[in-house]
Amino acid sequence: KAGVTQTPRYLIKTRGQQVTLSCSPISGHRSVSWYQQTPGQGLQFLFEYFSETQRNKGNFPGRFSGRQFSNSRSEMNVSTLELGDSALYLCASSLAGASVETQYFGPGTRLLVL
């Protein structure tokens, strides 16, 4: 079974631009979660989607948004990029999104904002 894939793997943007990241979950998984990872902050939860609906949201500004498609693929968008948005963005999938389930992580998209 193919694992979680994320595209692109690397991105360089400038302040003020917007960016869209993509995540394809493991086949059969319907829950997708997004995390921001930065040195010193660890993983910060962004949001979780299940059946095209956002079920949980972390404490991030409205510039961070996401969506999920009917095939469970998910995208996250960051508008009006700031230097502090430079981070590794990780996507994780699980079967139904219950807290007890194992999350399977993709390799991440490394975003650098100049």
Added chain:
Amino acid sequence: AQSVTQPDIHITVSEGASLELRCNYSYGATPYLFWYVQSPGQGLQLLLKYFSGDTLVQGIKGFEAEFKRSQSSFNLRKPSVHWSDAAEYFCAVGASGGYQKVTFGIGTKLQVIP
């Protein structure tokens, strides 16, 4: 809301020595607890998890962890460390009965010296 503390940001051990990584959590009920490992340039991989039953949990790669409710701890152990164990380790807590909003610790970076 749940929280996780990993008091050691960086640990160095000699190959063949024993290892213990500390994790303390805060949560009102019985939590779901996880340890994940992240190798350089990769996503996170589950080592083990606890959600009920035996408080000593065995995981992959020879790791184990013990849930101690009285101490709110879930420390990760390995009797003999191999050079390939060098990575970053994350403890995480999930709310029992809820959906995916797992809170991760800041991570402990393990260095293994020959």
